[in-house]
Amino acid sequence: MSNIVVTSEQPPVDAGQRPPAGLAAYARNYGARVRGGDMGALPALLGLVVLCVGFGIARPVFFSATNFANLFTQGAAVVAIAMGLVFVLLLGEIDLSAGFASGVCGAVLAVLLTEHHLPWYVAVLAALVTGVVIGTIIGLLVAKVGIPSFVVTLAGFLAFQGVLLLLVNNGTNISVTDPTIKAIDSDGQLPPAVSWVLLILTVVAFAAVRLTRRAGRIKRGLVAEPLSVIILRVGALAVIGGVAVYVLNLERSRNPAVVSLRGVPLVVLILAVIAVLWTFVLSRTAYGRHIYAVGGNREAARRAGINVDRIRISVFVIGSTMAAVGGIIAVSRANSVDPNTGGSNVLLYAVGAAVIGGTSLFGGKGRVIDAVLGGALMAVIENGMGLMGVSAGIKYAFTGAVLLLAAGVDALSRRRAAAAGLR
């Protein structure tokens, strides 16, 4: 740290107690954070392991390649909605209308495709624009009029349910046969070779980003991530991605001679790209930084010159647009739209996914990856209980309990953090 200008004999900041670099120190730091209540994605990861092992023992078919692919295609819509909810939750707001907003956007897609015979890209664009419009209206009502988001979106929950009913002509079911839409989350697969190439490119890009950042920091004399930690991260990505691609590339068709069914579902690629994009926005741009700031201390953000209203409106726009993405995925998966698209437990699953992944309901804390991890957990629950053949009643009760558990973990970790002086 030769570049520091010291104007007194006292040692400069962090020269005396510079955080020790190295794997062991990193592990210690992480341990301290977890004990201090900042558990991040740990509960979701533990839950995933426990549930997977449990369901796998109870129903060995759980670990089959077909079921593994099902997990992705089943959970995709919820993950998309949950990614949008992370933005809303980061401000300590809530969007209860996200489920039925996704239904409305899905219905817009289906109506334009099936009843107006428009090309798929026009219909998709219209569905996304519907999401943007919905989010803008919610955002304006919350930020400019000053109605609590809970109330605005509860009203939206009811109203969008009605709009959905109107769009599908009071209960008929609009089927979607467009091949491009169906490919998204129904029958679209990446060719096995392409999956491998994409995975390798991803791992290389990830390693390159981490290593350049590390080199840049070292060059400027700053504390950098230890090489061993980077190797571990890159290795973990390579192994997890490799296993997933390998299993998804196994033959899933009962009758491969007639029709072959193998490869990574297209929706996985779509969600991965979206997740990387939003992660970049949240962690690398000033806009993302401002979202955290408004969520952490709105008044401080305002005094720092941040346009708080604009940030508040924008997160609802992102939330509803991601709900539209979820709606498109749901329509693709079901090949149709009905009055219950985006209804029943979709919203609860999405909120639960974000929260159990480590996003706080109190604002200021959360990441996009939380939605992915929590969404994976929700998909495992849904899928596993489906395999066990439990009744709908038990399923609802269990889902409610899981959501409560996630919120409880969030509240308790907040209290621990307060006790540890971290909040």
Added chain:
Amino acid sequence: MAATPLLEVRGINKSFGPVQVLRDVDFAIYPGEVTALVGDNGAGKSTLVKCIGGIHPIDSGEYYVEGQPVTVHSPRDAAQLGVEIVYQDLALCDNLDIVQNMFLGRERRNGLVLDEITMEQLATNTLASLSVRTVKSVRQLVASLSGGQRQTVAIAKAVLWNSRVVILDEPTAALGVAQTAQVLELVRRLADTGHAVVLISHNMNDVFAVSDRIAALYLGRMAAQVKATDVTHAQVVELITAGRSGDLGLAPTGAETVNGVQS
């Protein structure tokens, strides 16, 4: 002494609903000087400072920087004029780290991407130049800092921007003896490097230790703005508690009735 104040407000009025908090307040700040702003609890010190910082819109009054009239509608406007304020409640984001807080709203970027390395270096250098040694890492969350450390971060944030005017709202209120001395030393150093510094404090020893001028607010009116060498400890206390001291301060009769009505 500098002839033109670096920053001056004249005839500031500010009400919150029916409550008039500031009444025809004149206030001038000079470069290279520490101006102490004193007054009882609720006198309107923080409100005056927030009006200067663009947090509260003023009802009426004029605002001059180097003699030129300017308008300030937002914190950004004030920052652009080189006015930085360390608020009484500090206004830091607990969920962000020290670097992120110091650059909040004015992040360095490389195109679209945040330039974390440059920000971290500048923050480290600024803290070092203020001889902060209690902070373990500039990547620590502000939530994990002590009151004194938070105060230092808030001051460092204000200093980071080559500001011309630095206003500190009760910076030493929550600090121990050693940290108070450090902050006061820092306040003096800021003035000596040409900043116009405003120090709000209830502690007369602190006020007399570092300030060149003293401005006393009494129930929302400026009772007096005098050189620190021209008044005694007791006179300042009188200005704070009664609004006048001898021939200094508000006129005896008028002020009392006006203030009686307003409160």
